[in-house]
Amino acid sequence: MSCQSIIELCLLTQEEAWDLFKRRANIKDDCSNELKGVVRNITDECKVLPIAIVTVGSALKGKSFVEWKSALLKLKESQPMDIEKGLSNPYACFELSYNHLSSSTAKSLFLLCSMFPKDYSINKEDLVRFGNGILVLGESIDSMEKVRTEIDVAINVLLDSCLLILDREQESIVKIHDLVRDVALWIARNQSQSFLVDRKAVPRLLMENETVKDTKVISLWDLEENFKLSDEFHCPTLTSLLLHSRVLKFEEPNIYLGGMKALKVLALIRFSFKWSINMWYHRETWSVPQSIVQLTNLHTLCLRGNALGDISFLVTLEQLKILDLRGSSFVELPNKIADKKKLKLLDFSDFSAYDFGDIEESRALSMKGYNVSSISSSMNDLFLSAELLQLRKCRIDNKDYLSSKVKRLEFEVCPDMKFIVDDRIKAKSNNLEIEQVFSHLLSLELDQMESLEQVFQDSSINISLQNLQSLSIEKCPLMHNISFPKASNLSKLKKLHLRRCRMLKSALFTPSIAQTLVLLEELHIYECSKLKHIIEEHDEEGNVLGNRNDGYSMSAFQNLRRIKAHYCNELVSILPLSFVWNLSRLECIDVTYCHNLKYVIGERKDDWVSLYQRKENKSVEIEINLPALKELYLYSV
Known part of the structure; x- marks a missing residue:
């Protein structure tokens, strides 16, 4: 240059x-x-x-x-x-x-970071997946979410010690200085945990087999097409093997794995955790090395961006916990894959890492571009057993995701899907079975669902959503109603975010459902231009709401902290009087570009007139206090 x-x-x-x-x-x-x-x-x-x-x-x-x-x-x-x-x-x-690092996890994670190339942007999720089984973690770490939490804590320790650097633009990315990386490799070598990362030195080192016999990690990036790992290579102490190439076929005789009996992590990849379609370089089908069946201790298998063909060998890997096939294609998912009790994460997708929040999932299924209507019986078993289910650009005709086990459900750009729960649920064998649908659901996210008209087609179905904590709906241009089931008990809902649902007309909640919102903390509504009311003006019998004697819960909205409504041009009011008696924790009211807004509290002038008349008659006391309010922002209303 x-x-x-x-x-x-x-x-x-x-x-x-x-x-x-x-x-x-x-x-x-x-x-x-x-x-x-x-x-x-x-x-x-x-x-x-x-x-x-x-x-x-x-x-x-x-x-x-x-x-x-x-x-x-x-x-x-x-x-x-x-x-x-x-x-x-x-x-x-x-x-x-x-x-001086106080955490053994931080020490092992620091060494693990040296397996990535110089100047590399390390995705935190790659540390989770490549570190599984080789990082020093606590004995009670038995779920993927606990692993993520433990690694996040260790990353913060390394950031505080300036041994890692946080990317300024992406919080999911960390980096390691070249000199610091060299020190990590040197420390690993001195601790008899040698990392082999120099691809140029590999041919010579592999000929001198004694040099690599004590190696713990081999991580080689940008390999050429002529690279070989022959059957003469034996490394009985190797725990992690990562090979990256855009051109190499990861198949025998190029790659032989039989001499690595202690291997826990195997990654044969064409890209890192985040990728784009421009990274899809090599689409010729190749056969996974048959010697992989000899890896009886394998915990993590990562085959990214490959046309794999037959993957029936997967059922032989009894210790497998993470199966990462991001961006890969294959003939068919083998039968009985859902029966593998130790499998905690199964990733078929190509999109970015997910934030699990408080969810401790034991089995995750992430897919993109599948016709879910014609999936095999083994895939159907995975649907029914998944606790985290992410579907992107999938065509979905059946409703096998309506499982009692699913805790987090995410849909993105799934065409021709008008309802998340439609009338076919009534075909279930009995009412008790219907009640179990979504009984453990903690989070529901809908994004860019172009055909979605309602979340629930029939509000009479007996689904309570009693564990739902978070609901996020974005960019669903045809959705005119959420239509929560009448049996809904949203007593654990903490976050409700709606964005760019421009046909949403119906109020979000009936009064009877609104009274269950005792833990709601965030109510954010953006660009829902036809929405007039958040809570319906009348109850189910048609009576007008307006005083605290209507029988509705005094505890509704008691944990509400933030109300935000932006660009909701038809919005008339935020909360009716019946639900504002206990807003002691409300910190922020932010309403902008809601041109028809008449009342933040209340729905009609008559509500206030009636209330003051009853106060004069001493039939009611006015106790609307906002002691925690810090921000009141009303602009262009």
């Missing part, structure tokens, strides 16, 4: 290095001279290298004087002999930061 000019970046001066170290380590100017002297010496050991100063300062922040002295001694004594001249001090600094 030619440049018009070369700008030389100078090292920090001694005083600049001292100021930076003080800021990172939180050293005050009025600290003792004894501590100041030790800190000065540690700063000198960092050799005015900013990244070394930042990591060491972060590692020692808040430590006692004794720990500072101990750190100085270790830095002076720890001068790596196998490091090229000029890097021994920085290596010692990073090793000190690593040793």
Whole structure:
């Protein structure tokens, strides 16, 4: 690359290095001279290298004087002999930061990050999947959500220690500095956990089999078409093998896996966790190496962006917990795959990582571009056993997703689907079976469902939604009604988000359903231009609502914190008087571009006149208090 000019970046001066170290380590100017002297010496050991100063300062922040002295001694004594001249001090600094990590999970995760190439954007979900079975986790970590939580905590520890860097634009991405990555590889080698990441050195190393016999991780990216891992290769200690190539066929005789009996993670991939259609380079079908059946300890199998053909071998992998086939095609999902009790995550999709919130799923199924109407019996079994179900661009005619087990249900761009729950549910054998539908559902997300008219076709069906915590509906242009079942008990609903449902006319809740909203915290409605009321004006008998003696729950909306309504041009009112007696936690009312809004509270002038008349007769007391209100924003209403 030619440049018009070369700008030389100078090292920090001694005083600049001292100021930076003080800021990172939180050293005050009025600290003792004894501590100041030790800190000065540690700063000198960092050799005015900013990244070394930042990591060491972060590692020692808040430590006692004794720990500072101990750190100085270790830095002076720890001068790596196998490091090229000029890097021994920085290596010692990073090793000190690593040793000060309080979490064994963070230490193992730090080493795991070195398996990715230099300057690589590491998706957190890849750390979850590639780290499963090899990271040091707590003994009670028995679900994928607990694994994610544990890894998130470890990532935060590494970010605080400046050993990892958070991407400024994407919170799901972390990075590792090239020099820090080199240190991680060096530490792994010193701990007899050698990582082989240099693809150029592989041919020579594979010929010298002794060199790789103690290797724990092999991670080789951008492999050429002539790469081979022959049957002469034996690595009995290998726990993780990741091979990335846009051109290589991952099949025998190119790849032989029989000499890796301890392997727990196998990834043969063409792209990382996030990808686009432009990354789909190689579509020629190839056969998965038959030697894979010898991997009796395999926990994670990741085959991304491949035309796989026959995958019947999957049923032989008894220890499999994660099966990641993102962007891959295959002839048929093998029978009995749903019977694999240890399988926790099955991913057929190509879209981004999901946020599970409080859901601890034991089995997840994610698909894109399938005709669900013609799926095999084995796939149908997976539908019925999935606790997280994500469907994107799928044609859906049957309703096998109406399971009592599903906890999180997500639809995106599924064409020709008018209802999520239609009249065919009545064909179930008995009323008790109908009651079990969605009985464990915690979250429902609908996005870009172009044909959706109603969520529930018939409000008389006996479904209560008693565990639903979150409902999000976006960009459903034909939806005119949610039509919650009359039996709905939304006492656990915390979040309701509606966006760009421009044909939505009917009120969201009947009064009887609204009275169950005791935990609702967020009510956000954007660009629902035809919506007039959030709660219906009349109850089921046609009586007008308007006072606290109507019999509706005094506890409804008691946890409501935020009300936001933007660009709802026909909206007349937010909440009727009957439901505003207990808004003690309401912090924010934000209403903008709702041109026909007449009342934030109440629905008609007569409501207030009647209320004041009853107050004069002492038949009712007015107790509308908003003690927690911090923001009241009314614009263009």
